[in-house]
Amino acid sequence: MSNEIEAIKDPGLPAHVHRRADTDPKAAKKAERQVAILFILSALGTVTMIGSYIFIPQDVFIFFPVLGNTNAHQLFLGLGMAASLFFIGMGAIHWAKTLMPDEEVVIQRHEFRSPDEDREDFVATAKAGAAAAGLGRRSLIKRSLGLSLGLAGLSPLILLRDLGPLPKDELSKTSWKAGTRLVTDPGDRPIRAEDLEVGAVAQTLPEITKGAERALSDIGKDAVLLIRLRPEEFNLDAERLSWTHEGIIAFSKICSHMGCAVALYEQQTKHLLCPCHQSTFDVTRAAKVIFGPAARPLPQLAITVDSEGYLVAKQPFTEPVGPSFWERSS
Amino acid sequence: MKRLSRFRRHRAVAPLLLVLALLSIGTTFSVAGAATSTPITAAEKSALIDEGKQLFLKGCSSCHGLNAEGGGIAPSLIGVGAASVDFQVATGRMPMADMSTQAMRKKPVYNEKQVEALAAYVASLAPGPEVPGESQLNYERDGSAAQGGELFRTNCAMCHNFAGQGGALTQGKYAPTLMGVEARHIYEAMITGPQSMPVFSDKTITPAEKLSIIKWIKAAEAEPQLGGAALGRVGPVTEGLLVWTLGLGLLVGVAVWLAMKAR
Amino acid sequence: MTARERIAGSVANYVDERTGAAAWMKKNLNKVFPDHWSFLLGEIALYSFVILLLSGTFLTFWFDPSQREVIYDGGYQPLSGLKMSAAYASTLHISFEVRGGLLMRQIHHWAALIFMAAIVVHLMRVYFTGAFRKPREFNWIIGVGLLTLGIVEGFLGYSLPDDLLSGTGIRIAEAIIQALPLVGSYLAFFAFGGAFPGEAFIPRIYTVHVLLLPGAFLALITVHLMLVWYQKHTQYPGPGRTEKNVVGYPLLPVYMAKAGGFFFIVFGVTAFLGAVASINPIWLYGPYTPGQISAGSQPDWYMGWLDGLVRMSPPLETHAFGHTISWNILIPGLIVPGILFTGMALYPFIESWMTGDKREHHLLDRPRNAPNRTALGVMSLTFMLVALINGGNDIIATTFHLTINQIMWFSRIAIFVLPPLSFMITKRLCLSLQRADRDLVLHGRETGRLVMMPHGEFVEVHEPISPEKAWLLTQHEQNPALALDENDSRGVRRPGTLKNKLRARLSRAHAVAVPKVTAEDLKEIEHH
Helix, strand or coil, rough: CCCCCCCCCCCCCCCCCHHHHHHHHHHHHHHHHHHHHHCCCCHHHHHHHHHHHHHHCCCEEEEECCCEEHHHHHHHHHHHHHHHHHHHHHHHHHHHHCCCCCCCCEEEECCCCCCCHHHHHHHHHHHHHHHCCCCCCCCCHHHHHHHHHHHHHHHHHHHHHHHHCCCHHHHCCCCCCCCCCCECCCCCCEEHHHHCCCCEEEEEEECCCCCCCHHHHHHHHHHEEEEEEEEHHHCCCCHHHHHHHEEEEEEECCCCCCCEEECCCCCCCCCHHHHHCCCCCEECCCCCEEEEECCCCCCCHHHHHHHCCCECCCCCCCCCCCCCCCCCCC | HHHHHHHCCCHHHHHHHHHHHHHHHHHHHHHHHHHHHHCCHHHHHHHHHHHHHHHHHHCCCHHCCCCCCCCCCCCCCCCCHHHHHHHHHCCCCCCCCCCCCCCCCCCCCCHHHHHHHHHHHHHHHHHCCCCHHHHHHHHHHHHHHHHHHHHHHHHHHHHCCCCCCCEECHCCCCCCCCEEEEEEHHHHHHCCCCCCCCCCCCCCHHHHHHHHHHHHHHHHHCCCCCEEHHHHHHHHHHHHHHHHHHHHHHHHHHHHHHHHCCC | CHHHHHHHHHHHHHHHHHCCHHHHHHHHHCCCCCCHHHHHHHHHHHHHHHHHHHHHHHHHCCCCCCCCECCCCCCHHHHHHCCCEEEHHHHHHHHHHCCHHHHHHHHHHHHHHHHHHHHHHHHHHHCCCCCCCCHHHHHHHHHHHHHHHHHHHHHHHHHCCCCCHHHHHHHHHHHHCCCCCHHHHHHHHHCCCCCCCCCCCCHHHHHHHHHHHHEEEEEHHHHHHHHHHHCCCCCCCCCCCCCCCCEEEEEEHHHHHHHHHHHHHHHHHHHHHHEEEECCCCCHHCCCCCCCCCCCCCCCCHHHHHHHHHCCCCCEEEEEEEEEEEEEHHHHHHHHHHHHHHHHHHHHHHHHHCCCCCCCCEEEECCCHHHHHHHHHHHHHHHHHHHHHHCCCCHHHHHHHHCCCHHHHHHHHHHHHHHHHHHHHHHHEEEEEEHHHHHHHHHEEEEEEECCCCCEEEEEECCCCHHHHHHHHHHCCCCCCCCCCCEECCCCEECCCHHHHHHHHHHHHHHHHCCCCCHHHHHHHHHC
């Protein structure tokens, strides 16, 4: 310490102040009673809990201010349990504070550093051990051991290989093909163009054969949002305009940022908002990102109508849907 | 009286009262419904339209134009239909109090009869969605809560939140809470698409499905607290807030008491 | 000797003859623990962990960690007949059919939130008092490890019920894995057993959640506590307290009773929350399907800052040579948290490098006496807070009639502006407090009593403070900055000049202080 200047002196541990319970037997008796009361409150809590478990049916509700109309079984079971635990704690602490010795004790710390001779002995032993094993001299053994340990350590990685299949082109594929009908989600009903008024939206999925089941992993890629605008409201290039049908435009509902369902459509502003990270897409400009962290527009699905007048995909998605990944080319 | 009060805490009282309340509401509605569903004559109708026109000229035309053709600050009302008028005016959204981001639900300015007249006038300008009648809105009978829940989560929850509590949209707009909204108005909102809300066509969500959605919303609204205080039903944000205030507050409070020297 | 004593004696004898425990116990039973409320924050975390083990075990008896599709036929009407995973259906079963099941679920979840909050406040206590300094650096690193594992464990835990909210969280986690350059899509397919969401993920994270990570927690917590035990607890400065001693209460009986009692308090408070406040009402969220979402989808609070960072990230993505790198995910989701947590883990070493202080410290610092450290801590907390606020921007927007765009832009700017600003303000504040301490020691406490001097001037009477208080305010060390000359003693330029310059600068910044009162100062005052 660089204390050339004289510091103020440490006055030392202040004298112990006795509690009332230490000197006054009456106070001690009172404290004892208080502790006992706390423990009895805990016992009452347990009784409440057991009683609630057995006697309060699960479908009874009672009104409590702040909580509202609350399930009585759950509430009293919990309150009983809380009281039974809480008051044991209160009792124990109150006991410790008022009746157990409260004189502070001073103990000395020890040094963590081992004594010098121990340290020297240790180094000598370690060195002798290494020398006896010949680790320093026998480099062939050392290297081959390193190789074998390294390889053995890698082997669990091999065993994890069958956790899942290789992605192949799974991330780039969806179920949409040319001519696939768009059907309502839920309901699975095909949709005609005239079913949608201007300003209407519809949540859709690709049609599946009757009786077939959709896997969630398919919904996770196939979900599509249909929106109908006035055709003159679009601000699209010729190709993208040809992907729409009478003002109906279709986008992948899976956010291009992190894959949440983007379906908050604001009819007046023609904006789509993702509730997860607030990326905002402009529907009139092919879902161009106008706010938030998403870096790419939502993929647009080219649609048209089939011979029966139902809306169908004109072609599959031309880019992978959902969040980005390393192998994605654009 | 004393005899009665003894039963006040009886287990069957709450359901009984509920049934009674429902019955009385049902009767009121059927009486009211009977009153309005009597076919009105052409003369009565034109009188209603006339009254609506007068109300419109006084209260709405400054923004929506003398012939409801719309203006710089308000859209045209030609073809929006009676349902739209009923939704906007009967929920107090119109007339707008201030030209802020979005019209909000408030105490309606016009009474039921006036709303009907306004709706009749606007409906007379061009055909549009009509106000659904009572018989069309029997969601208790025609809806399924479970199916409605599924539809709600696919079509509504993204804006109105998983329990219909409402949520934020862009630039200060918001999806309002659905709690305490009349079934008729929920239905009208779905078919007319007021303000930011898109239209949900009858072909993509059938009228029966719309009733299921309403039934689910009403079930969510009536659902008692199954696990204690609901904390606004907005998810983990309020839960986190409670843990840092009440939870940690209680524990640190006890810790301070624990470490305090007894006197 | 009573019969009871005889029995106890023979049991003790039996054990000691086989283990020699008496000698060890004798040495350890008179351990001394300093008493201060802030030393109990870590205990809250420890006890919450025990509560999590107990309540979690209860939940495993009914929970079915499977993504197999089932049709719900349980008691909750608004979901009846819907398709859902067995995991979700069994969570509904625990909530509505198992008596006390919902209570246990809520206790488990509240305990998890308290666990994480307690870890954070405990970390703050350790940081701001400098308790991480030699010889406690290992324990600091273990603590940072526990915090990190806690975040992962919590996330996996609330993902298990497979409801709409947690499924959305998993979706986002999958997007982060998928965004990793080179290996991302492979890792995602391995983790999920195919395309998201697949049917493998929940069973897998279940094993991790109930076996792997709790095992890791147990091991780390054990080492953490053994080190505390062996190194003895730090203590706050005060009269009679030195670097060489520990002043406090003996383990038996006072500390044992208090610590044991506090466990029940923590359990009781958690049960109280579980009884009165609903948490994670999964029946309202509905079962997960990727086509659905709820407004205001947020993670639990300890992940909220991460979500907030992701939300405020600019839309950056690189497309080159047929490959994509999502900076908008990697920077907020992995790089920034990685830097923050690594920096936090290494901080004890960074500080000791800056100050050149390699000595042991058992007396805690008053935060004001380490202005640089305190300011850095407040700066980090400000960063986290801004990120956390942005993580709930939609809820805040609807509650306070703001727009999400405003809050987002506020956060984007504030995350750069507010942390440095809070650093400067905190540092100033610390120095002002030091100055106030100095004035207090020199001139005593203001009594509020006014006295009129003979010449008519009013003067407030100052009362000298007690020697104990004076000692508390002056006991701290004030070390000068490191002297790092560019040239060594022989006038040769040292290598690594830039590094040394940086170190000297940081050291100077760290040594800024208002000179504390010395005995001479006091003498001088007395003479006046």
